[in-house]
Amino acid sequence: MDEPIVVGIDIGTTKVCTLVARVEGERGLRILGVGIEPSQGIRKGTIVDLGAATQSIARSVEKAQRTSGLEITSALVSLAGSHVxxxxxxxxxxxxxxxxxxxxxxxxxxxxxxxxxxxxxxxxxxxxxxxxxxxxxxxxxxxxxxxxxxxxxxxxxxxxATTVENLRQSVQAAGVEATQFVLNPLASAEVVLSETERQMGAVVCDIGGGTTDLAIYIDGDVWHTMVIAVGGNHVTSDIAHGLRLPMDQAEEIKKQYGYALEREVAADDTFTMRPFGEEQAEIVSRKDLAHIIEARVEEIFDLVLQEIKRSGYDGMLPAGMVLTGGMSNLPGIRTLASEVLGLPVRIAKPDNLVGLVDQLHSPAYSTSVGLLYWALMMSETMPVSPRGRRPRGGGNVNWEIIKNFLKRMLP
Missing domain, CATH: 3.30.1490.110 (Dna Ligase; domain 1)
Structure with missing residues (x-):
């Protein structure tokens, strides 16, 4: 195996996703290993229980190792949270x-x-x-x-620094060295943003379970980044309170019957559920569910709009917003986002993938796949062997690649 292997671990509030890929040709990646595990001990992108978080990461890494047949020793790790x-x-x-x-x-x-x-x-x-x-x-x-x-x-x-160190410690306890932390929206942008959008001016909005991550790109470079500590779990929590349901049941109802715009739901559209303390199932209008969801999603985009205006670049985004992350799967969210922000909005997900990609064709995995492309950029400037270690000996340095990499300079 002459081609280098790249590894990314996306540690989110709802899931930990470890991906292993082999570099093929010009910026081509073949997914060799996938390990997806529900997150535990992580809230709003920050570790709150070190032991539980380590177990989730270790299980995800183990699944990726099993499916790829490779030992994972180092990886790029995603970073989010309101501390950024x-x-x-x-x-x-x-x-x-x-x-x-x-x-x-x-x-x-x-x-x-x-x-x-x-x-x-x-x-x-x-x-x-x-x-x-x-x-x-x-x-x-x-x-x-x-x-x-x-x-x-x-x-x-x-x-x-303490939050980053806790994350590094969790990854190390799972037997993996975190070679670099990458902010979620920067990783997502590698997958979902076109070169035209980067040049014209666009904002990447990655709405995950615990956070909403923003990156504003103008003239091909990042001009502003921000993490807002509100996400899809807040919508689930609103549904759980409003309909008196356990969180896991509220999450299932959100995925199955949720809609972001109340006006687009038919008045006679209903579903059944069983609230706390009730022995019989109840019939609930989808319009009532959409009413709960719309209020929270509108608030999320109000916060996004405030942040864009605070950056001072709100008049420089003709390409609008590229929406990604698990919450962008919610029907009607694109229309609501466009109405609140007054910008063109499109929903993006990873594409042009080969290998073990059945689960990855979803906006929820934009950051996970983006980490691999970020690792690919790093491997171009610093070649790695399949075990993630630098080869010994010299070699010609490609200064053109070094120059391009300076655009995304890492400390």
Missing amino acids: SSVNSRGVVGVSGRMIDQDDVERALEAAQAVAIPHNREIIHVIQRGFVVDGQDGIRMPVGMHGFRLEMEAHIITAA
Whole structure:
């Protein structure tokens, strides 16, 4: 097996999904192993019970190892939660010679990272937004240009150090080394966002069980990221309270009969259920269920709209929103999102997959598959062997790939 193997572990509030894939040809992936396990000990993207979370991760990894026939030693791991925050920064350096070289770019990157980060926070991503050479902005890659003053605009994403360490500890206890943490919407964007949408201006909205994750892309780069601690589990909780049901039954009813727009449900459309304390099943109108769901989903998109406006980029998104994540399977959600946000909205899921992909053709697995593409970018800059270890010996460095990777620079 000459092709490198890439592994991603998506640790969400509702599920842990481990994927193993083999790199084939130009950015082609064949899914070799899939391990999907219900999450335990995780709430709103944050670990609340270390032992339970470790068991869920270990079971997911074990399933992926069994289906792929490969031992998993290291993986990229997804990250979400309201503890994630971001800031835009600018680094300025003088050019050492008349011509800008790679050292100047790296010094500008270091200068951009020299922002006041509290001791209890950890830098997760430093993403290049663009360069300015002697006052001329909009430059994508300045290496080889003449200039005296180089500025780099960077988007810095940080997370609570203790939360990241707990996640790292859980993954290590499951026998896997977390080589890099990747923010959920950035991973999802690798799968669901087209190059045109990246350039024009679009927002990726990944609505999972515990969080709603946002990433705004303009001119091909990330300009703003945010995690909102509201998700599909809040809708389930509303149904459980409103109809007096256990959470697991409310989740099933949401999936089977849920609708995001009350006005589009027929008045005579009903279903049966058995609430707490009742011996006989009751008939419930789907319109009443849609009323409960619509109120919460509308609130989620109101919070998304507030965040987009707070970023200051609300007038720069002609490509609108790309909606993904498990909640985007809810019928009627695209129409409601478009009405609340006043933007074009489309729902996206992973496609062009080969291998063990039966379960993966769903928006719920956008982050999981996106982690593999992120790992693929990392493997292009730093080749790995099938066991996830770097090969010994030298080799020619592909500087073109390094330059492209700088666009998504990781610390």
